[in-house]
Amino acid sequence: MEEFLIDIELRNIRNYILKGIDLNIQKGELFVLLGPTGAGKTTLLNVVAGLIPYEGEVFFNGKSMNHTSPKDRKIGYVFQKLALFPHLTVKSNIAYGLRSQKWAPARIEKRLNEIMEMIDLSHLADRYPGNLSGGEKQKVALARAIAPCPQILLLDEPFQNIDLRSTKLIRLEFKRLQRDLKITTLFVTHQLPEAEEMADRLAVLNHGRIEQIGTPKEVLFQPQNDFVSSFIGSPNILPCRSSVALGSGLIEADCDGIKVIVPHEGEKVKNIIIPAKDVFVSSESPPGPHINRFRGQVIALQGNGALKVIKVKVGKHLVDAEVPGGMASSHHFKIGQEVYVVLKLGKIMVSEG
Amino acid sequence: MKGMDLKWSTISILVFFLLWELIARSHVFPSILFPPPSEVLATGFDLLRRGILLKSVGDSLLRVFAGILLGLALAIPVGLLMGWVEIFEKLFSPIISLLFPIPGIAWLPLLIVWVGLRQGLPILLISIVVFFPVILNIATGVKSVDRENILAARTLGSSELRILVSIIIPLSLPIILTGIRIEVALAWRVLVAAEMIAIPTGIGALMSRSESLLQIKAVMVCLGLLSIIGLIMDLSLRYVERRVTAKWRNF
Numbered sequence: 001m002e003e004f005l006i007d008i009e010l011r012n013i014r015n016y017i018l019k020g021i022d023l024n025i026q027k028g029e030l031f032v033l034l035g036p037t038g039a040g041k042t043t044l045l046n047v048v049a050g051l052i053p054y055e056g057e058v059f060f061n062g063k064s065m066n067h068t069s070p071k072d073r074k075i076g077y078v079f080q081k082l083a084l085f086p087h088l089t090v091k092s093n094i095a096y097g098l099r100s101q102k103w104a105p106a107r108i109e110k111r112l113n114e115i116m117e118m119i120d121l122s123h124l125a126d127r128y129p130g131n132l133s134g135g136e137k138q139k140v141a142l143a144r145a146i147a148p149c150p151q152i153l154l155l156d157e158p159f160q161n162i163d164l165r166s167t168k169l170i171r172l173e174f175k176r177l178q179r180d181l182k183i184t185t186l187f188v189t190h191q192l193p194e195a196e197e198m199a200d201r202l203a204v205l206n207h208g209r210i211e212q213i214g215t216p217k218e219v220l221f222q223p224q225n226d227f228v229s230s231f232i233g234s235p236n237i238l239p240c241r242s243s244v245a246l247g248s249g250l251i252e253a254d255c256d257g258i259k260v261i262v263p264h265e266g267e268k269v270k271n272i273i274i275p276a277k278d279v280f281v282s283s284e285s286p287p288g289p290h291i292n293r294f295r296g297q298v299i300a301l302q303g304n305g306a307l308k309v310i311k312v313k314v315g316k317h318l319v320d321a322e323v324p325g326g327m328a329s330s331h332h333f334k335i336g337q338e339v340y341v342v343l344k345l346g347k348i349m350v351s352e353g
Numbered sequence: 354m355k356g357m358d359l360k361w362s363t364i365s366i367l368v369f370f371l372l373w374e375l376i377a378r379s380h381v382f383p384s385i386l387f388p389p390p391s392e393v394l395a396t397g398f399d400l401l402r403r404g405i406l407l408k409s410v411g412d413s414l415l416r417v418f419a420g421i422l423l424g425l426a427l428a429i430p431v432g433l434l435m436g437w438v439e440i441f442e443k444l445f446s447p448i449i450s451l452l453f454p455i456p457g458i459a460w461l462p463l464l465i466v467w468v469g470l471r472q473g474l475p476i477l478l479i480s481i482v483v484f485f486p487v488i489l490n491i492a493t494g495v496k497s498v499d500r501e502n503i504l505a506a507r508t509l510g511s512s513e514l515r516i517l518v519s520i521i522i523p524l525s526l527p528i529i530l531t532g533i534r535i536e537v538a539l540a541w542r543v544l545v546a547a548e549m550i551a552i553p554t555g556i557g558a559l560m561s562r563s564e565s566l567l568q569i570k571a572v573m574v575c576l577g578l579l580s581i582i583g584l585i586m587d588l589s590l591r592y593v594e595r596r597v598t599a600k601w602r603n604f
Contacts, residue, residue: 083501097509
């Protein structure tokens with residue numbers, strides 16, 4: 001298996017959008033390109049695929065790909081709009097790459113069954129794409145891309161058109177699949193949680209340049225510049241001294257006086273982080289279980305009409321909460337006021353150390 | 354066809370013929386100029402029995418089919434190239450823009466001089482008439498194919514020829530078939546005109562001859578036939594169109 005793995009090196013890639021991209025992606029790595037719309041994420045994927053002109057050099061395993069056409073680069077590409085062939089059935093869509101690469105019919109049949117089994121598409125084999133749900137289409141696109149055993153997988157915001165609940169499941173399934181296939185993967189997204197959840201490492205892109213490369217934790221905890229910190233939304237970071245396992249995947253972390261329950265297994269907790277938009281503030285005691293609910297005092301109110309940032313002192317910490325303007329005014333928050341702060345359990349991230 | 358159902362179509366057509374029959378039989382107009390449909394039908398059977406009708410219609414149909422096939426054979430490669438490769442579009446577009454506006458029948462004098470009055474003349478005329486719209490229609494069809502589909506095929510290892518055959522042609526077929534329906538109607542128009550003016554056989558020639566002998570009933574038989582033939586061809590092309598694309602469209 002090992003000899004099929006590919007590493008990617010990009011050297012000073014330039015074109016009408018990209019302004020000098022240097023990047024090394026390791027064998028079998030799931031590498032995420034994160035950035036706002038127009039940052040050049042898709043463009044970079046298309047460079048790796050060889051679909052658009054560029055200057056600079058692309059190497060797969062040290063071998064220059066500059067004069068290799070897309071069809072010979074052995075890539076699987078899941079396009080943003082999925083680009084399923086509307087006139088072909090699910091099965092024929094998945095078989096397209098195999099037939100293009102002139103696999104023997106018996107081998108095609110075997111591979112099709114294998115793939116459709118793996119991605120759970122067998123029951124949809126004879127349907128046409130127009131007749132599938134968003135999640136099903138996404139699976140077909142993925143199946144079509146990986147059927148010819150590509151060495152590199154490129155995914156352009158593939159989970160965008162799926163409702164939120166299915167997305168979480170598909171992300172996890174996809175990550176498992178990627179691990180099983182051990183295929184070097186470039187994954188484009190503009191959503192931080194998706195990047196944080198999927199990535200082995202990630203690069204933050206803006207205006208055709210790389211702002212930062214690192215593991216999700218490095219990027220979250222040590223943003224290298226203003227753009228990165230504003231893009232990831234300056235999350236609250238609470239240092240923790242100790243933690244106690246509560247069982248069933250939960251721990252109680254003691255963070256300088258306040259005790260926060262966090263979904264976590266494994267190493268000792270160093271910091272917990274939670275984006276400001278996932279901190280809930282209320283002047284009255286909110287309904288629901290008393291988990292991660294603290295009392296605090298409003299220290300400052302910032303921001304414009306649409307979005308207000310309320311700074312609340314909780315124990316020794318200063319916690320930022322982002323609140324829609326309408327909600328802030330209906331609560332009549334005032335400086336010095338006593339409020340309830342809730343850290344939403346599912347949104348808390350943990351760094352180990 | 355939209356806006357048509359069998360019951361109302363039957364009523365509407367029956368009323369039309371009934372009114373016609375009544376007005377014609379009331380002798381408001383001279384019956385030689387405005388015969389009732391029953392007599393037109395009788396003349397039609399007479400012409401059929403004498404073999405004139407079948408011969409004329411056969412000649413015309415043959416010309417339409419041959420002309421369209423020749424036009425398509427010449428235009429399809431050009432149209433595909435224009436839609437597929439930008440440089441060909443830039444090269445061919447100006448020429449087509451110059452020649453396309455010329456009314457089809459206006460080519461007739463030139464063709465008479467070049468080929469003479471032989472069987473090839475109407476076929477060539479039809480092929481010229483359909484040539485330009487077919488090119489534009491195919492180029493439009495090809496360009497309507499989602500570009501990401503083509504890129505996807507490329508990343509899947511497909512050759513350009515396979516992309517053309519397996520992706521571009523099937524996906525542009527709906528637009529191309531719609532175009533062909535319009536082009537068939539164009540072909541009939543120019544053929545009947547040419548047969549009336551210059552060609553001694555075919556349904557247009559039969560009309561022209563009957564008119565000069567003041568056989569209005571025969572003229573009307575021809576008009577009726579043209580209507581029915583046109584309708585049948587349009588319906589069959591719509592049927593083909595549906596059969597080709599129904600599986601994957603209209604979801």
